[in-house]
Amino acid sequence: MTRPRVTPATPEADTTGDQASPRTRGDRAADGTAPAPTPPTELHRHLAERLEGAARAWLDRALEEAAAHPGTHGPISVWELRLAEAGRRCGLAHADAARVLILHAARADADTLARVYHQGTADERRAVLHALPHLVPGPDALPLVEDALRTNDTRLLAAAVGPYSARHLDAHAWRHAVLKCLFTGVAVDHVADLARRARGDGELARMLGDYAEERTAAGRTVPEDLHRVLALTESAPSAPSAPATPTHGTDHPHGKES
Template sequence: MLTARAPRISTLAGLREALTRRAGPEAADWLAAATREIGAQPAALHRHFPEAGRRCGRGALEPAEETDRADQADAPAEADGLPAGLAWTVDDAARALLLAAVPLRGAELAARASAVYHEGDAAERRGVLRALSLLDVGEHALPLVRDALRTDDARLLAAALGPYAARNLDPHTWRHAVLKCLHRSIPLAAVDGVVRRRDGELRRMACDYAVELTDAGRPVPSDLWFLTGHLPRS
């Protein structure tokens, strides 16, 4: 069974609304001042970006919008959603809004995002990856997604496979990223567009992996059965 995705943040307004509900007035004031400064002086991003967790908090972000129902129309839902640490956090939201305040677009904005990504720790990198679907960067930020997919950090993998990757990542890389999630026990609920983008080749790869697990006497996870298109044997 494919666990229901945590609702996605699809607009900056929705992200700002969610953050307002979770962060206090001091955090809101800091973020407003920081975004104004970044809008006037983009280099200020490098100073404010690492501060977001301390200034705004690091807890889970309450979703502002409903899940894209069309994307999981044939995916049974469970109430628990994503495990802790794989969904948006308050500092993710703050960092996304800081990046969105940079008055650049395309390759220039992607370069700025890449700079704070490579300068930052895991939480800062996750914030960049979360922000990508909300930034006007075209395909210029795909190197960041590919970098995150080479790690074994479940939080980075989940953040990398958001709406930006679902729209822009090539089929070969995306399929292997999905299989890596299964290898790392990351629920497919963390992968945006998995219902829409699964295809015959991914089904074949999933079947091969299911056979490998079965031959080794290991259980086949329910998400893997979902990808194969078969029901588990009773």
């Protein structure tokens, strides 16, 4: 199979567009700090340096409340109310980071995070996904990631392919997450640990090649990010040639999955 040719992007080729893409929307703090991979102590320092006095005081109170009353008290805990207020109090550019810090201060476990996720707004769901690597050491929260990956909300998808997914998604689900990013226009820069997980993955290379062929056959452009990921697999498809002479009696290392 010939490696697909990259052609300039057109408005038709990407229905999300730059305006709606995670490349340009607020899933990082204003200084570029990403909530998921940044340790909470450092995230707090960055945020405190950038908030105005009233917003900084509100965040300090919210974190104190969450630390003092981490469990649920009554129908809803005080710190959950603060999650809902974060955008108004800290500004949209800082809301994700503020919510992650509140969740961390509340020591939310997998069950609590699942409740917040399923009862929350899209912004609160995104914050839960960003908080997972800080709060859930094992795969217990994977159902939340899987739920987010079924959506077409590009900011939710970008949060879903962060460090937690890199650690815990199995190969099959992770490959489909990468394809979902390409399909929806989410930049693969959001895919945590992409180079390591894509390296030598012949099945991912096959899936990328098939997707590129489908788009080419339909007269649509092939996303530039596809070639970037394809190169990382170290097994980019090439034009058919004479069968290679086996080395040391081994078969081709990248057979198609059953």
